Amino acid sequence: MAPAIRHLISLDDLSDEDLRAVVGRAAGLAARPRAAQASLRGDVVGIYFRRTSTRTRTAFSSGALRLGAQIIAYGPGDLQTNTGESIEDTGRVLATMLDVLVARTADDPAQLRAMAAQERMAVINAMSADEHPTQALADLTTVLRRFGRVDGLRLLYLGEGNNSAAALALALSRFPGAELHLRTPPGYGLAPDVLARARAHAARCGALVEESHDPGELPAKVDAVYTTRWQTTGTTKQDPDWRTVFAPFQVTGELWRSSPDALFMHDLPAHRGEEVTAEVLDGPRSIAFEQAENKLYSAMAALEWCRGGELA
Structure with a gap:
């Protein structure tokens, strides 16, 4: 059969x-x-x-x-x-x-x-x-290959609570000790039902999912910093001033002051100078193109x- x-x-x-x-x-x-x-x-x-x-x-x-x-x-x-x-x-x-x-x-x-x-x-x-469930599978594969584990990973995500962020939250929350710290622009966070589901997984599995709209309040000593493009494929934003809202959430080299060994992740395609600087995306801590291969x-x-x- x-x-x-x-x-x-x-x-x-x-x-x-x-x-x-x-x-x-x-x-x-x-x-x-x-x-x-x-x-x-x-x-x-x-x-x-x-x-x-x-x-x-x-x-x-x-x-x-x-x-x-x-x-x-x-x-x-x-x-x-x-x-x-x-x-x-x-x-x-x-x-x-x-x-x-x-x-x-x-x-x-x-x-x-x-x-x-x-x-x-x-x-x-x-x-x-x-x-975007298959993106999360690639993300976790990348983490497993790089760190030898997913359990206990501490990840900082900056940017819109889009479909890639949703999948990441629903996946990482199911690994004991894992922490996902989301920093999303006001009005552009995870959908409430997705956040609730991810937190339910986290409570059941001993993980942590927390979201804030304050880019100045960041966790220290994370294992990886993750972002996605600000203009998600197939979507538009109604607010004509959305770039001003998103600007404080750009990933720059300053983020590595408190986490010097952190790796950088991006689901690609990337827009250098928008969600991430070229210095970070093309720098030695970036594993974005490994994610793509995975x-x-x-x-x-x-x-x-x-x-x-x-x-x-």
Whole structure:
């Protein structure tokens, strides 16, 4: 009997054990990339992106091929949803022809849940408006490779409480002793429900998630400093003066005074001179481009998990 498929729409679709297993598998693949088995041989993976993507789309396309699958790529105008076909009908049809669908809609994740309302095709959220779960998998893979652990990590995040920040909070909060200190501009914090879910995970697992809108109140001796671009893909800001609000949250070299050994993380793409200075992004403490590479290995691990694989 074929293993049951699994969907990855949110980090909350992963149990604590599954999350550790996927991140551990990704780190293992990164350590021996040529040793990956063709665990998806015979599978067909659909790559459906309605929004721009460099890293996530390439990671899942390359990862599926490296695992032995074939891929079919869809652009934003390719499916009949553009002519009025329902998401549910589209999902039912695709499920008869695909084994996995990797989709970036940047819209309501309910659309992905509708596509997942069948038992034949796994659905992976490659970024929706509220959460970017596969980015968090890459982030934790990067941390595990660099520090040898995720438990007990202290991370400072500066910037908007966007979908990458949401995923990071929902993931890191499930590792004992981990601390996530968010500094977000007023009016641009984590969504209340996301913050509540992350804090519930933290309370259960012995972690800490705290958010403040004061960029002058920073924790000392963090292991990593993380930011994301101020203009999240597929979104706009209604406040015409938003740059003034965001300016105090720029990541500069001054942040390293209290944490000289901290590493710098960024989900990319980056805008030097906006959310981060070139000195930091291109400096010796930056591991942003390692994060980008680790998207490949975390994508491969996610594909294996969604196809019901047992991750060693």
